[in-house]
Amino acid sequence: MVHKKMTVRKMAVLGLLMSATFTMVAQQPRKPDSAKPRNPRKVQTYRVTGSAAFGDSLKPDAIIAKALRNVSAERIRETDLKLVRFGTRHTMSAADEQAIKSGRGIGAAREWIRSEFERISKDCNDCLDVQTDEFTQPVSDRISKPTQIVNVYAIQRGTDPEQARRIFLVTGHYDSRNSDGMDTTKPAPGANDDASGTCVSLESARVLSKLKFPATIIYLTVAGEEQGLYGSGHFAKMAREKGWQIEGVLNNDIVGGNRTPGDKEQDAGIVRVFSEGIPSTATEKESHRLISLGYDHDGPSRQLARYTRVVARAYLPQSGAGRLTPKMIFRQDRFLRGGDHISFNEAGYPAVRFTEYREDFNHQHQTPRIDKGVEYGDLPKFVDFDYVANVARLNAATLASLAAAPAAPANVRMSVKELENVTQLAWDAVPGASGYEVLWRPTTSAEWENVESFGEVTRATLPHSKDNVIFGVRSVDRRGHKSLVVVPQPVQSLDAVASGVPTAHAFGAVGGESPSK
Numbered sequence: 001m002v003h004k005k006m007t008v009r010k011m012a013v014l015g016l017l018m019s020a021t022f023t024m025v026a027q028q029p030r031k032p033d034s035a036k037p038r039n040p041r042k043v044q045t046y047r048v049t050g051s052a053a054f055g056d057s058l059k060p061d062a063i064i065a066k067a068l069r070n071v072s073a074e075r076i077r078e079t080d081l082k083l084v085r086f087g088t089r090h091t092m093s094a095a096d097e098q099a100i101k102s103g104r105g106i107g108a109a110r111e112w113i114r115s116e117f118e119r120i121s122k123d124c125n126d127c128l129d130v131q132t133d134e135f136t137q138p139v140s141d142r143i144s145k146p147t148q149i150v151n152v153y154a155i156q157r158g159t160d161p162e163q164a165r166r167i168f169l170v171t172g173h174y175d176s177r178n179s180d181g182m183d184t185t186k187p188a189p190g191a192n193d194d195a196s197g198t199c200v201s202l203e204s205a206r207v208l209s210k211l212k213f214p215a216t217i218i219y220l221t222v223a224g225e226e227q228g229l230y231g232s233g234h235f236a237k238m239a240r241e242k243g244w245q246i247e248g249v250l251n252n253d254i255v256g257g258n259r260t261p262g263d264k265e266q267d268a269g270i271v272r273v274f275s276e277g278i279p280s281t282a283t284e285k286e287s288h289r290l291i292s293l294g295y296d297h298d299g300p301s302r303q304l305a306r307y308t309r310v311v312a313r314a315y316l317p318q319s320g321a322g323r324l325t326p327k328m329i330f331r332q333d334r335f336l337r338g339g340d341h342i343s344f345n346e347a348g349y350p351a352v353r354f355t356e357y358r359e360d361f362n363h364q365h366q367t368p369r370i371d372k373g374v375e376y377g378d379l380p381k382f383v384d385f386d387y388v389a390n391v392a393r394l395n396a397a398t399l400a401s402l403a404a405a406p407a408a409p410a411n412v413r414m415s416v417k418e419l420e421n422v423t424q425l426a427w428d429a430v431p432g433a434s435g436y437e438v439l440w441r442p443t444t445s446a447e448w449e450n451v452e453s454f455g456e457v458t459r460a461t462l463p464h465s466k467d468n469v470i471f472g473v474r475s476v477d478r479r480g481h482k483s484l485v486v487v488p489q490p491v492q493s494l495d496a497v498a499s500g501v502p503t504a505h506a507f508g509a510v511g512g513e514s515p516s517k
């Protein structure tokens with residue numbers, strides 16, 4: 001049912017994956033979600049339901065909800081304190097045998113993270129493949145001598161051979177710095193920036209490795225972030241060269257929920273989620289086209305940001321104590337700052353950044369000290385571990401929801417053949433989907449406001465003018481897992497193949513169009 005071209009392309013990627021790094025273990029293929037075949041070309045017309053706007057939602061999966069209850073603020077605190085005890089995790093700090101033995105410096109931190117992933121893997125019958133991505137960063141901006149940078153990651157391979165090529169990834173950076181970005185010996189605790197994000201990767205691995213997903217999850221921790229996103233840059237480039245089909249990256253950087261005594265502005269109920277609108281990899285021509293279509297807020301990274309909102313509503317309290325709501329910020333990152341999600345965006349992958357609601361710059365990138373009665377330093381006492389645990393729950397729930405769901409519909413298109421006040425949509429079926437949902441929202445709205453469910457069809461006609469709203473389509477399986485949303489490509493004929501559409505596969509980054517090794 002998948003378009004023939006896509007199948008060939010995807011098989012090429014699968015081949016690449018298998019030969020590159022992924023040695024696929026033969027597993028029981030997951031049963032298709034829909035046993036009886038239905039007519040894929042059936043046209044289903046919108047039925048007026050009476051409730052025009054009911055918002056976007058996700059039905060919680062009891063297995064995922066149960067796993068989230070295993071996220072532990074106490075264990076996260078222990079992990080964070082352990083990382084702080086390495087003294088400094090500066091990218092150029094000591095990493096020789098002696099330093100590793102003494103438990104000080106980035107080498108010791110990296111070895112400990114690796115041993116943690118291995119321990120987690122032992123607890124799930126070796127379900128994780130623990131790997132490192134190592135390289136020597138030559139002298140460059142903020143790197144004064146050739147420096148070995150090591151990214152540590154664990155792969156939880158999907159259980160469905162066909163879906164396992166689809167990857168969702170969570171990351172944090174384990175390197176740290178103090179007031180002097182080139183100081184490699186003095187304390188750089190980095191309890192919030194970014195031991196907190198490292199904790200999210202490790203804790204997500206702990207709770208999700210007990211579950212099985214058709215798609216693949218990668219738990220990543222990188223170094224070299226403070227010196228210029230070097231670790232993530234290398235990893236993203238490697239992923240692209242190997243043709244890895246990464247469909248979503250969650251970068252956690254400064255998710256400690258800083259709690260300076262007396263700070264009344266912090267809000268432990270909010271985590272910011274930054275996302276780019278138009279993909280970084282879009283050419284000038286593509287950018288112009290997306291803007292003219294009104295698609296400047298509908299790139300794949302932004303769809304990922306919207307997805308976190310829906311996940312939060314399904315799995316986390318949205319009011320009262322312990323609530324956590326992602327606050328979407330429609331820009332790639334904060335002013336004057338960057339993060340590892342940018343490396344993934346620039347490699348063509350959808351990626352977002354989570355950061356606490358309000359940062360305290362006295363408690364980031366500061367040598368611990370007291371100056372004129374003000375305490376400086378990125379210390380554990382300013383980290384709210386209940387907050388980090390909530391951010392970890394949001395990450396784990398998002399990863400699990402995406403890895404459990406079918407792929408987003410392929411080749412989503414919208415007829416612009418003639419002037420009409422109805423909207424005709426079409427898409428290609430994807431494996432595992434038992435139905436599709438058409439979503440729409442006013443052009444001025446940040447989130448999908450309307451959803452109409454369709455069965456296992458590949459066309460739909462809706463009585464709304466495409467001039468007035470933005471449409472999207474997603475896949476749903478029988479258990480209610482939902483894919484990311486894809487906006488349709490305008491086409492003259494619905495029988496055409498859409499091209500240049502911003503999908504989960506942003507601009508040829510994945511899906512076999514990446515350069516082969």
Ligand SMILES: [Zn+2]
Pocket residue numbers: 173193194225253254
């Ligand atoms: Zn950081």
